Amino acid sequence: MTVVRFGSGADVRAAAQDGSRGQAGRDLRLVPAALVVWAGALVGLLCGWPVAACVGAAAVAGGVLLWLRAHRHRSRAVHAAVALVGCGVLVAGPLTARLHGVEHDPVRSAAEDGAIAELRVELRERPRLLRSDSGGGLGDGTAQGDRRSVLVPVEVVSARVGTGDDAEAVHTTGRMLLIGPAEGWEHLLPGQRTNAVASLAAARPGELTVAVGFVRGPPEGTSEASWWQRSAAMLREGLRSAAGVLGEDEAGLLPGIVVGDTSGQSERVRQEFLDSGLSHLTAVSGTHVGIVCGAVLLLARVLRFGPTVSASVAGVVLVGFVVLVGYQPSVLRAGVMGTLSLAALVLGRRRSAVPALSVAVGGLVLYDPAMATSMAFTLSVVSTAGLVFLASRWAATLGGRRLPPGAAEAVAVPVAAFVVTVPVLGGMVGEISLVSVVANLLATPVVAPVMVLGVLATVVAPLSPDVAELLVHVAGPGVSWLVWVARESAAVPGAVLAWPPGWWGGLLAAVIMVAVLVAFRHRLARTAVVVALVMVLVVLTGVHVVVPGWPPGRWSVVACDVGQGDGLVLATGQPGRAVVVDTGQEPGALDRCLNRLGVDRVPLVVVSHLHADHFGGLQGVFEGRSVGAIAVGQGRTPSWAWQAVVNEARSRQVRLVELSAGDTVSWDALTLDVLGPHYTAPAARQETGEETEDSESSEDGTAINNASLVLRASTPAGRILLTGDIEVAAQGDLLARGVDVRAEILKVPHHGSRHTRREFLTAVRARVALVSVGADNSHGHPNGEIVRTLRGSGALIARTDEGGDIAVVPGDTEDAPVVVRRGQDNRRET
Known part of the structure; x- marks a missing residue:
């Protein structure tokens, strides 16, 4: 997942003022002090508070030596020495003390024991939907329903470890991450206080968080939010409502570009912006602050305001914008730098970009040491430094070669940002976008107009929704352009390069x-x-x-690589038309697979059962395609999942049909026979509608799995047995009823779960076993014993975690299908 963040336009222009003067024209005196603060917090979080104390002490000693040398030679470095000594003292003192307190916080100890705690907390940021790759339940907010979860960063006001009369009050001022149901939590605002009972778990190392708390119920005893936070929430809601006049992708993207609100952004667009290196546009940072302040200053110049009035008005707007967006690390960095830049404008100071960046880094890390390990903060800082030290010089060089100034800056900025952020992305993410420079060059011309129109629509929406919608309509073509750039860039083969993660x-x-x-x-x-x-x-x-291209000719079935989930495509014998059986968990993965196959018409989408890793990507089937109907089995649990499928069918205006054992559906080169389910789960299980992340350990999840539709597809490559996630009971029921389950190709039940009968696998007599499974999944799929059983029966095992998309094509004889794995060498095996 690739993220590239740029600094503000103000950063570039400030740097450009002295870029032609070379490095000597920049004031670097505060840089060592800022680096000491950052390094002290970083090693303190990663290695422990004693190391932070050592860094602070070393900085004090180095600063004293530098001061003595500078004082002897009457050098300007004396100011750098004073700053270094001061920051060294702050690192060795207050910062180290804070890290010591976090390491010895009593809530941290309770979390290591898995205790229950009664908490009074204050929200630090707005709750955000929690995304997950788990295949069992829908706890990630990637589809609509009452099982969505949110991540809530909080400060602990008071805590009692234990429950009831056994609860013991502990003194803590630490911070926590609460994970709870979206219902009741997602609309809370920063600064509000509330009560919660949470199951504690240890936080990840290297963070200022003392524990993670899992909350089951809604918040209680919640205080009222401040008027400014309520106003900001009203403005954000007004923008979301006004954006509804655009298409689905654009409506979800516009609030992200303007105020960083990605709650309505589809998973497909989110992934495409990551892969194309454009995700910085929805993570508000220096670019957004520069556009907003620049627009205000330009208006002030038109009205002939003086520097002091102009900067004051821009400062008020900047504070309001930061409150509107939220207190994320990159936003705070940009806000502080913007404030310092406005102060420099009033004082008539030039060449202030480097000192402003140094003060922002040092001050914010001292305020919140967790920023030292934040990827958002790191990318924001290094990209701004790249603009200051590289982009200005490169723009000047290109200008000297007769390239217009605007074009020179447009080229220099994304290239400089790419160069300086690649090490951060490679080490922290393990992926690098190779198309980000070109994508940003194409996107840059429309960002500022879209941003300005979006901000105006946000401000106007509470007063006149019609005017806000008009402004959104004007911004619409620009937003559509950004969606197109991200989509086409992400679709370029090799757009994202895997890289060794870590230091x-x-x-x-x-x-x-x-x-x-x-x-x-x-x-x-x-x-x-x-x-x-x-x-x-x-x-x-x-x-x-x-090497032959993809897809191979005459393919009959393709198991799409959708991660931990199922997504199968069956050719109907008509060009561009195919039936989809299950959709994986995320829309983007299946959509890309269908694009690669050239499928633009889907007469039928079959949802085998109502687990998120089988229907969560349903939206991706509709992207740019016509769909005839959605087919389901008789299961209606869990109710939230069933409602999500119903809502999708209703919103797309497609039929929702029910399949049952004995039904048959046919096309030119494809026939689907419904073999099951005959198995009926106990009523008590079906009514609960509950599931866990690992359905293997849940009776209710097992009941839903055993209600999976079982299909036999007759294709030119042979018979294909599609088994959903049926487990031991449903498999035994099919065998006991004498159902003919023989097939040349088997979609292995439940991703190769251990809950599979050996005699069922033997009865199928498959020549090819397709295992749709996510790499390094937490469920242990496929089970080793199941794999050995399949191999022992003579089946060729083809796994999506190892071969990506897997196609089966007709062989020389009907009982000898050919497997083609998508990849650089497209290997063929029989």
Whole structure:
């Protein structure tokens, strides 16, 4: 997942003012002090508070030595020495004391024991939907329903460990992350206080959080939010309502661009913005602050206000914008830098970008040491530094070669941001977007107009919704352009490069970037790099010509790589038309698979049962395609999942049909026979509608699995047995009833779960066993014994976690299908 964050336009312009003067024109005196604060908090969180104390002490000693040397030579470095000593004292003192308190917080000890706690907490940020890759329940908010969960960052006001009369009050001022149901929690606002009973769990190392709390019920005893937070919530709601006049993707994206509200953003668009390197547009940072303040200052200039009045008005707008967006690390960094830049405007100071960045980094990390390990904060800082130290110089160089100033800046900014953020992304995410520079070049021209129109619509919405909708309509083409750029960029083969995560991966990326920068300073090296790139392009083109493309001709079924879930596509014999059986958990994965297969018409979507890893991606089937109907079995639990499917069918205006044993549906080259379920779960289980993340350990989840539709597809490649997630009881019921389950191709039940009968696998007599499973999943799928049983019966096992999308095509004989794995070498096996 690739994220690239840019600093504000103000950062670039401030740097450009002195960019032509070279490094000597920049004031670097506060940089060492800021780095000491950041380093002290970072190593303190990762290695313990004593190490932070050592960093602070070393900074004090170094600052004293620097002061003595600077004082002797009457150098300007004396100011840097004073700042270094002051920050060293703050690191060794207050910051270290805070880290010591967090490490020895009594709630942290209780969390390690898995205790229950009664809490009074104060919200630090707005609750946000929790996304997860788990395949069992829908606890991630990726589809509508009452089982969504939210992540709530809080400060603990008071705590009692235990319950009832055994509860013991403990003194704590730590912070926690609460995970609870969206209902009751998602509308809370920062600053509100509430009560909760939570099951405690240990927090991840390297964080200021003392514990994670799992909350089952709604908040109680909630205080009233401040008027400014209520006003901000009203403005955000007005923007979401006004954005509803746009298409579905655009309506969810616009609030993200304007105020960082991604609650309505579809999973597909979110992933495409990550892959294309455009996700910084929905994570409010310096770019957004620069556009807002720049627009206010431009208006003030038109009205002929003086510097003091202009900066004051811009400052008020900036404070309101930060409250509207929220107190995320990148927003606070941008807000502090914007405030300092406005102060510099009033004082007539130039070349203030580096001191402003240094003060922002040092001050914010001292205020909140957790920012030292925050990826959002890190990306925000390093990208701004890249604009200050690299983009301004490169823009000046390009301008000297007769490139117009605007075009020079447009090229220099994304390239500089890419260069400096690659080590961070490589080390912290393990992925690098190779298309981010081009995507940002294409996106940049429309960002500012969309942002300004969106902010105006936000302000106007409570007063005149019609005017707000008109402004949104004007911004609509720009938002659609951004969606198109992200979608097309993410679809480029090899758009995202996997990278070794961790410190060594980040260091390797940094070394490569430095080597490239050094090489490009010499003409011979630049020529060598260009020649190497041309050779790579020629080789890749040749490989593409020699190796057959995707999809293979005459494919009958494709098991799409949708992670931990099922998503199968069956060819109907008509070009561009296919039946989909289950959709995985996320819309984007199945949508991309269907795009690769060239499917634009889906006469039938079959949902085998109501678990999120089988219907959560339903929305992706409708992206740019016509759908005839959605087919379900007789199961109606859990009720929230059933309602989600009903709502999707209703909103798309497609029929919802029920299949039962004995039904048959046919197309030119495909026939579906419904074999089950005959098995009926106990009524008590079906009525609960409850499930857990691992359905194997839940009786209710097992009942839902055993209610899966069982289909036999007759195709040119042979018979395919599609089993959903049926487990031991349903498999035994099919065998006891004498149902003919023989098939050349088996979609292995429940991703290869251990809850599978060996005699069932033997009865199928499959030549090919398709296992749709997520890499390194937490369920242990597929089970080793099941894999050995399949191999022992002579089946070729094809797993999506190992081969990506897997196609089955007809072989020389009907009982010898051919497996084609999508990949660089498209291997064929029989």
